[in-house]
Amino acid sequence: MTIDIDFAFRASARRTLKLEQQAIATLIGKLSDDFDRACRLILACQGRVVVTGMGKSGHIARKIAATLASTGTPAFFVHPGEASHGDLGMITARDVVLALSNSGETQEITALLPLLKRMGTPLISMTGRPASAMACHAEAHLDASVEREACPLDLAPTASTTAALALGDALAVALLEARGFTAEDFALSHPGGTLGRRLLLKVEDLMHSGARLPSVVIGSPLREALLEITHKGLGFTCVVDEKGRLAGVYTDGDLRRTLDQHGDLRALRVDDVMTRGGKRIRADILAAEAVRLMEDNRITALAVVDDDDRPIGAIHMHDLLVSGVV
Known part of the structure; x- marks a missing residue:
């Protein structure tokens, strides 16, 4: 093997990306009633979507399972080889199996077909050969075939795995939309991420009280x-009337x-020089809304009030920064 250090790397990359782009584009014309049938099978599923695949298809299957699970469709990955040695017990008749194989003849998966049929577990296949054994035995077949791999030898799974990944995303998004899955639902399965913090944290979770x-x-x-401003260290103080309601605020800027x-x-x-009224927010409002209110008004803190306009807390931009909401 001879290495050419003057090789046209970017030209090769452009060719690869164009081939993979074309592979994805051709999928649109291959969508059929089977895609609708696959979606309905999954929506009617009372268990989990069990995604399986061998080799490179297995890596794509793991990602598809993760995408389904994070977008409202309970799913997990099972290795087809391990399934034949005990892990088949993880699959029930209430589940739906989504099996990936470019050839549609992967031995580890075809060995499971009679068992799945006997259990009554619906099978959705995603292959590059509509006439393959997996496609013929499936209740719904998703055609992920490509004209050729991006690999110049037409051997290494490249365009085919890209096409399978894109088709898996299309399946997940179609199911997401059919379920009416919302950003808040997404945040519930991503509580540790930035989006989760933005959508789940409320003012009451961060306020000083x-x-x-x-x-x-x-x-x-x-x-x-x-x-009071000095002792509490928030850069402002609430000013309340004789009934305990917020009459205004006095801030560092007012000083x-x-x-x-x-x-x-x-x-x-204090009422001679305070900002009358003052910006305020409710405790049950999302913390992200507090960020917007502060940014719109160019302030760094807000009074938090109850239904009777009585201050029950205060929130500072620093709290929002530390929590990851900003």
């Missing part, structure tokens, strides 16, 4: 408001304006 809530009564000397407009601060009351 109780003794950590900065608050002074309207009419208080400005000095008390400044001490700068006060210093600019007033020579003597000792005679001032």
Whole structure:
């Protein structure tokens, strides 16, 4: 084997990508009633979708199983070789099997066909040969055939695995849409991810409450408001009226304006210089909405109020940054 260090690498890459692009494009014309039948079989499934495949098809099958599971279709991968040695017990009549094989004749999978038939477990096949054994024994066959592999030897699974992966994504998305799967549903299966945090965390999960809530009564000397801001460290304090409702807020920004407009601060009351009303948010609102409200108004903190407009907490942009919502 001779290595050519002056090889036209990018030209090779372009050829590969074009071939794989073409392989995916041709799938559109191969979609048939079988695709609809496969979707209906999965939607009617009372168990799990068991995805299986051998070799490179097995790697694609694992990814398809993961995509299905994260988009509302319970699924898991079973190695076909292990299935013949005990793991078949993981499959029940309530399940649906989705089997991948480019040739449609993979021995480890065809060996399972009589057993699946006996169990009454529906089979969906995804192959590159519509006349193969797997295709003929399946209740629904998904045609993932390609004209040729991107490999110049037409041997290494390249375009065929790309086509199978894309067809698996098409299946998962069709099922997702049919189920009415939402971003919130997606977040529930991804609680550790950024999207999960954005969609699951609420203001009440991050707010400062109780003794950590900065608050002074309207009419208080400005000095008390400044001490409250300093002690609580959130850059502002709520100002409440005689009924405990939010009358306004006093912030670090208000302090700068006060210093600019007033020579003597000792005679001032907080309600003389506070921002009346002030931006506020409810505790049960998503934390992501608090980010939007702060960004729109160019502020770094919000008062959190209850149904009677009484402050019950405070949330700062720093809390949102630390939590990963921002």
